[in-house]
Amino acid sequence: MDDTGTIIAFWLLAAITVGSALLTAAVRNLIHAVIFLVVSFMGVAGLYITLSADFIAVTQILICAGAISILLLFAIMLPPRAARRTSESFLRFPALMLAGLVAATLAFVAVDTDWRIAGRAGFTQTASVIGESLLNKYVLPFEIASVLLLVAMLGAIVLVNAEGAVEGE
Amino acid sequence: MAIHLEHYLITGAILFGIGLYLALAKRNFVGVLMGIELMFNAVNLTFVAFSRFVQSSSPLDGHVFVVFTVTVAAAEAATALALAVLLYRVRDTIDVDEIDLLKW
Numbered sequence: 001m002d003d004t005g006t007i008i009a010f011w012l013l014a015a016i017t018v019g020s021a022l023l024t025a026a027v028r029n030l031i032h033a034v035i036f037l038v039v040s041f042m043g044v045a046g047l048y049i050t051l052s053a054d055f056i057a058v059t060q061i062l063i064c065a066g067a068i069s070i071l072l073l074f075a076i077m078l079p080p081r082a083a084r085r086t087s088e089s090f091l092r093f094p095a096l097m098l099a100g101l102v103a104a105t106l107a108f109v110a111v112d113t114d115w116r117i118a119g120r121a122g123f124t125q126t127a128s129v130i131g132e133s134l135l136n137k138y139v140l141p142f143e144i145a146s147v148l149l150l151v152a153m154l155g156a157i158v159l160v161n162a163e164g165a166v167e168g169e
Numbered sequence: 170m171a172i173h174l175e176h177y178l179i180t181g182a183i184l185f186g187i188g189l190y191l192a193l194a195k196r197n198f199v200g201v202l203m204g205i206e207l208m209f210n211a212v213n214l215t216f217v218a219f220s221r222f223v224q225s226s227s228p229l230d231g232h233v234f235v236v237f238t239v240t241v242a243a244a245e246a247a248t249a250l251a252l253a254v255l256l257y258r259v260r261d262t263i264d265v266d267e268i269d270l271l272k273w
Binding site for chain 2: 006010014017018021022024025034037040044047050051052053055056060064067068071072075076078079089090091094095096100102104107110111115116117118120122123126129130133134138145148149151153155156160
């Protein structure tokens with residue numbers, strides 16, 4: 001990780017990621033917030049590429065920047081007045097302090113701990129190794145994840161279709 | 170100045186802090202969800218960074234964990250957004266300050 005291109009790419013992508021995450025927190029319009037969130041997800045995908053995690057980067061763009069942001073936009077636009085009140089609640093300053101403290105603690109631990117650095121070169125192929133370990137070593141979690149996705153999908157359909165909930169007032 | 174593990178970990182810590190602030194302070198339900206998604210991303214970035222730099226007999230296990238985290242994040246987003254739509258239908262608001270039915 002010593003060549004100039006990687007260093008420039010890291011700083012640029014880290015600035016884009018953190019800056020657009022800050023803008024997500026700062027803007028009032030929820031649609032703009034989602035757009036900045038997508039930019040932040042794209043920045044994280046770029047950081048994955050600098051870590052030579054190409055499969056994860058593509059997954060990130062497909063699922064986080066694609067599917068989840070579309071879901072968020074649906075949830076904003078479907079209820080007609082959902083984007084009405086977007087200000088912060090009374091918890092704003094405690095939340096700011098807590099978030100700052102958590103980030104500072106994590107950063108301190110990251111710098112202070114002696115990680116056992118391997119010093120190897122970047123991965124050359126990731127997708128085939130990930131696929132093999134998903135079907136050998138991690139086959140049970142893999143199946144549980146598929147059941148979880150099915151349950152989430154059914155749950156979402158049942159929740160939104162619940163006729164009795166509307167007249168239940 | 171070369172890029173080390175610590176750079177990625179600090180980036181992840183900052184992202185996690187921003188996500189935590191959003192999840193705690195936003196009044197809108199969808200804003201809270203955005204904060205949770207940001208926290209997921211910070212943790213995934215940390216996983217991939219550890220998988221790249223730290224000694225291990227099977228270093229790509231970190232990537233497999235990220236695949237599972239992304240799956241759970243997608244399931245969580247789908248369910249939570251269905252809840253948001255339902256909440257808007259029933260209570261006519263998705264303001265988390267006004268949803269206090271279970272508050273003593």
